Amino acid sequence: MGRYVIRRLLQFIPTVLGTMFLLHYLTSLAIQFSGNPVRALFGDRTPPPALLQAVTERLGYDDPCLGTRGDPCLFRPAETGSGLFGSGYELGLFFDRLANIFFRFDFGINLRQREVTDLVADAIPFTLKLLVIAILFEAIVGIAAGVLAGLRNGSFTDYLVKISTVFVISVPIFVLGLVVREFVGVKFGNVLRGQDWIPDVISAGMFSPGFKADYPWASLIIPGMVLGATSLAVTARLTRTSIMENIRADYVRTAKAKGLATKRVIGVHTLRNSLIPVITFLGVDIGAAMAGAVVTETIFNVPGIGRLVTMSARTGESSVVIGVVTMLVLVVLIANLLVDLLYAVLDPRIRYE
Amino acid sequence: MSTDVNVKLDALPGLDPKALPLQVKNLQVEFRTRNGIAHAVNGVSFDVRAGETRAILGESGCGKSVTAQAIMGILDSPPGFVTGGEILYRGVDLLKLPESERRKVRANRIAMIFQDALSALNPVFTVGFQLGELFRKHRGMSRQDAKARSVELLDLVKIPAAKQRVNDYPHQFSGGMRQRVMIAMALALDPEVLIADEPTTALDVTVQAQIMALLAELQRERNMALVLITHDMGVVADVADRISVMYAGRVIEEAGVHEIYASPAHPYTKGLLESIPRLDLKGQELSAIKGLPPALTNIPPGCAFNPRCRYAQDVCKQDPAPALFQVSPSRTAACHFWKEVKGDE
């Protein structure tokens, strides 16, 4: 176990650096091809030169490497001294950014010179609530549906699960979100709001067309379900195939031959093995759901991180987009690392490799 | 060892302690698949006495493993169904018992060892958990007591450092050690009948001999009835008392081990024996049985072996299949021409 953890941790460092570089190179390339993104922010208006200067400098967009197309901005000519090992070069923009992120916890600023970390801190409670709802929903309903379908292979339940999951998977989440918002939130919600006897938590909270600050949990239930819908379908299918594979396994037959009750044969010997891939998927999906929240929060007007990204993207405030996405990517990477460690806890074969 | 007998089992209706521990009568099993019905077992009968070893010999796909699974009641169903016959444990027909009663017979009275211990043991639980589970669920022991018993069991099957190894996972054992764990698991509740389905096929030859010796020793100590399912004529000759030879879901010859080796009365048995390489016949061409066993969805009419048989005549190609002829008071063979086959030597 110890060796596995250490190896996994050592692998984690280059992965983080690599992903950070990928993100850095994507943005640098884009800037190199389309110019200083800060200027574009102001559209047709001419920005006050002092402000433009301050923001550009603060974000490092004045680095000369951003003027050369294709330059990865790893190193720059040394201004003083002989640079690294006398090569005449010193560490460039990429390393400046890394230092900002990891040593100063600085993910940049927005146009009004507010820290991105502040913006995220304001937004994160909403996103977390949304994620909790989504993950619970997909785990409980997805696993239940998958287990039912897998145990009764070929039955009506099985076909129902198989067909409905394909449909859910094929509907892009933004289409699903729109349709749910309009049908459930607006149309059905209006009917509910017309009835006096229904408590407000239900009619105005849960079935509202968007986020309501008065009902921070209730009004996030439906957006959370939309966010979890696709992964729910994937979870159900994964559970189903996994159960079907394991139910015929030799060790399940052994468990039966041991005279154990069916409940125990399925509940302990089959499920324990079948759920290993499902749980790892759910773990990885926490990261994916953070990305998915961009769409869901935009549709349901939830003031979380996802909407922050879309709003900034729409106004062209790229520094915020870069900062928030960098932060999200780090969270995703950490989630993936934890999932890998969890995997080793769940499956002893990995642990003793 | 067997002080804690399961009281409920003695209350099985119709249990006769003097009856044979296992008696299978005219067992029929079929598999209902999309490509038709496969008749995997077509009227198999045999019995086994306490302390005796009954070998069931046959090629893969002849229905011998299915017979074992039907006795244990662990057929995958669907597609497998027992459609007829009786499986008697001390006079009680297991097929007529409700599942809740039958479950208590498994492992307690009739236990089974599987071929491939690596896949037959659950990869995510320790060996101790899987052994202890038997004591906890059948005997209501605490986790601690169950673990102590598991260590004893591992000692019994001669696994070194049992106390430490009880916490290991199946994949941490070698092939031979894993099969010992399987044996320990089967013997845990002191069964009267042990079914071993190709217990040594997946192992190296030297390890095979050790495992068979261990099985024989434990059987002697406990006066167990052993049903040994195998395709290996060598293993059979070493340990079996009586042999049932199976072909296409039927027993085609049944006899004591010496009788069969001395003078087989069915052409198939004879073919099997002739296909064993023998040092004294070195240099001569090895005779093999021509052709392949029939698909179980499409068993030829008459004697199922007739297309491959050098003795076959018209009568062999017509239904009904030859009944078991009494070759001697203690042996039978399902061949119209058993006299020729036997005397031909």
Next chain:
Amino acid sequence: MSDLSSAGTAVGGAPVGGDGPTTDAPGSGGQERSASLWADARRQLMRDPVFVIAFLYILVVGSMAAFPKLWTSQDPRACNTDRSRISPSWEHPFGFDILGCDYYSHAIYGAWPSMVIAIMATGGIVVFGGVMGMLAGYYGGWVDAIISRAMDIVLSLPFLLGAIVFLTVIKRQNIWTLTLVLFLLAWPTVARITRGSVISSKDLDYVHAAKAVGARNSRLMFRHILPNAVAPMMVYATIVLGSFVAAEATLTFLGVGLQPPAQSWGIMISVHQVYFLEDPWLLLFPCGLLVGTVLSFILMGDALRDALDPKFR
């Protein structure tokens, strides 16, 4: 770790299958065996009504994209605000949109960008990812180490987030940049699949045999190993076409994809989302076309996988 399924869900569309394409589809055996595998697969597919319907649907959408004139004589840009949001009629089966443009012709012309982006990006990832996976799987060692690490890194960047960053910063949101970003972020999945099947077929006996008689590396790769990787790659490519159609629409909806006045289903949906209650058809037509296309690709991929995997027969 965050592999295909999460990339798919992040796009908000197609999953790319929880149960993933099988990498072991064609068994051992030479060219003859694989020829009959394909023939069997084709026969089975033609008997599968789901596949046939999905295939016909894709043919229809494909012909809309390739020959819009075949489907409509109207010009989607001939707009007149007097006709804003007029309901569907015989002459104008989808009615008019908010700007008073013919909605049916907009929907027909809207098929083009989705299909072109999906096809170009899929072609790109199949070729590039295939080559990368082949090199990594065949040579192993440090080549594999470098390529695999690169794949891990790209895959750990959630697809949607990476695409938003790139498209926001580059500010030129057109067919080419969308294709580029889909390609950049999705190639490792193909590479991973190819690498898997190359590694598993590298050790097959007939490959050893070919090596023993002195076949060159390139011949080994293309004649003996590549054919085994083709089946899983094709299954994935079919499904990923659907994911890319969904991805284009999602990015467009978020405002970082195609921009009006371009025609695209994503634009149709995002522009008219607020009129859903009064004129639901404004939303239902493009949503239906989009979902049908994605669904068809996924169903085709599923059917293809079942047909190519002998285990399912």
